[in-house]
Amino acid sequence: MSGLVGWAFVLAMALLPVVAPDPYMLAVLTSAGIFIIGAISLNLLLGYTGQLSLGHAAFFGLGAYASALASLGFDIGIGFGMRLRLEPQPVYVGFLSAILVAGVFGWLLGRLAFRIRGAYFVIITICFAQVLRMLALNWVELTQGPMALVGIPPFSLWWPGQGVVDLTSKAQTYWLVLGVGVLAFLVVRQIVHSRIGRALVALRENETLARSVGIRATHYLVIATVVSAGIAGAAGSLFAHYVRIVDPDVFLFIYTVTMVIMVITGGKGTLWGPVVGGLIFGLLPDMLRGSARPEAQWIAYGAAMILLVMFLPRGIVPAVAAWLPARRPATQALPTPVREGVG
Amino acid sequence: MDQALQHLVNGTVLGGTYALLGIGLTLIFGVMRVVNFTHGELYTFGAYMTYALVSLLQLDFFLSLLLATLLGVALGAAIEVLLLRPLRGADIDSVMLAMIGAALVLQNAAMWAWGGVAKLVPTPFGGTPLVLGPVSVMPLRLFVLGVACALLLGFWLLLERTRAGIAMRATFQDSETASLMGVRVGWVSTATFAIGSGLAAAAGALLGPVFMVSPTMGDLVGLKAFAIVILGGLGNLPGAVIGGFALGYVEEFGGGFVSTEYRDAFGFLLIILVLAIRPQGLVALKERVG
Secondary structure (H helix, E strand, O other), X not given: OOHHHHHHHHHHHHHHHXXXXXHHHHHXXXXXHHXXXXXXXXXXXXXXXXXXXXOHHHHHHHHHHHHHXXXXXXXXXXXXXXXXXXXXOOHHHHHHHHHHHHHHHHHHHHHHHOOOOHHHHHHHHHHHHHHHHHHHHHOHHHHOHHHOEEOOOOOEEEEOOOEEEEOOOHHHHHHHHHHHHXXXXXXXXXXHXXXXXXXXXXXXXXXXXXXXXXXXXXXXXXXXXXXXXXXXXXXXXXXXXXXXXXXXXXXXXXXXXXXXXXXXXHOOOOOOHHHHHHHHHHHHHHHHEOOEOHHHHHHXXXXXXXXXXXXXXXXXXXXXXXXXXXXXXXXXXXXXXXXXXXX | OHHHHHHHHHHHHHHHHHHXXXXXXXXXXXXXXXXXXXXXXXXXXXXXXXXXXXXXXXXXXXXXXXXHHHHHHHHHHHHHHHHHOOOOOOOHHHHHHHHHHHHHHHHHHHHHHHOOOOEOOOOOOOOOOEEEOOEEEOHHHHHHHHHHHHHHHHHHHHHHHOHHHHHHHHHHHOHHHHHHOOOOHHHHHHHHHHXXXXXXXXXXXXXXXXXXXXXXXXXXXHHHHHHHHHHHOOOOHHHHXXXXXXXXXXXXXXXXXXXXXXOOHHHHHHHHHHHHHOOOOOOOOHHHOO
């Protein structure tokens, strides 16, 4: 997709609340958008580093909890009779702390997990999310455990002439999510096209060879994980202030699976893949709702995953790119998949 | 001291079923290079089949355990033939994704078929615990441990003493050479997956009556099975047995002496620690790093 088409798509999405102000559709698109941001960040790991990281819900959940706790404030004992107190902060502080906390944990996980590859890596990322879920369930003083954090304030934004306003209408929230989504997309695109992105792809294609020419594997993989975790944390923050309740289920494997399926459907390792896949799987459940039980939705997801791996292993975007006539032969001649669907 | 002895007994009972789970998973990985995400679902399947046979069809409890295990073997064989065979030669990540898809389908099919309410499986064992000096054990749990150990022994004999076992071990070591020696690797894979699934179903059939049977019971158990094989090394059979008992003791002692709430988290923390301190694992394997 060329840059012009991309910006036209963003413009069309931005005009949607004006053209068709249907609150139900905006709500569906907003929650789809939040998961698309998660999928965009996951794609950096899954698609560009080629590491099957299945603990992404951990960063999403960390962001949600960090943001919710910062804006609600907390007062907990930290042992030795000392207490840690935080007064309720404005929502933008919560948003930034979500990115920070998720990024720090991304660094930790990256340092730890990239000592290993393959099946071991996959399993340790799953365990990481699982440990955090148990922490959220049992550290009741901080997280309220299964009772969940409730009463999370909605987004607020500084607006010229009006000062700080709460974003209460559906359209305002929708625009905010769209804005963050565009930003996340641009950050990932910038990284992919930079030296870091080329290093990541080199590592994905042949790690031994890449190391032999002096690419520091762990260094670049950790950078990718930190950025990816930070964006996922931002998505988690949007989720917390949109749904306005956070419980330990945000760490469930099923959330990771939702993001994974969006990425592989659209095409991992392509910039537009997560957006295309995210729109499909973000809107599908709501279309099926009412006509089918929730189990049916997950069975459909599972079946879709199997069929994709069997029949469309590279996803929709590369498949469509291959169908299109060779309008840009220079791009198609490149052997690395980085360029596909880019720009 | 008495408390520690009691935890030791409980940990052994738990460890026996964990070893069953771990050995199935590690065997499948060793022979087929497949990370089996459906393992927890096979466990759930075994438990539900026991429930259906005992409660709904009014069959004998022991016969039901056997039938549930055999049904698990059949389901495992079906998954191998329908899903893994077409994907032979695909990279390990694609196969993992397909297996996650299959696990989603199986779990939600269970939810659909049986509903979300947990079920209780009636057993012929009484509710009075056997008291042996300072420790007491429920007879059902003792039976579970006995069957688990018998299955482990039977499985070991199968691997060591039969032609099928030799073929499996040969494929485990080097599938290409094994196929050159006339081993039908395709059938060995089916048999391996079926047996590994049968062991998971047996573990579910055994623990279903101890705990409650619910559609999501396999979630945590599947992850624990991964923890066990990581502790012992993926594809390491004695390692899986050691890892199974190790996890049983860690959970039991950690739950008893440190914190009951974080009981289930100890196993995962243990793996993270193992990988942080000794990334090559407790039992070193070449494949682990790089």
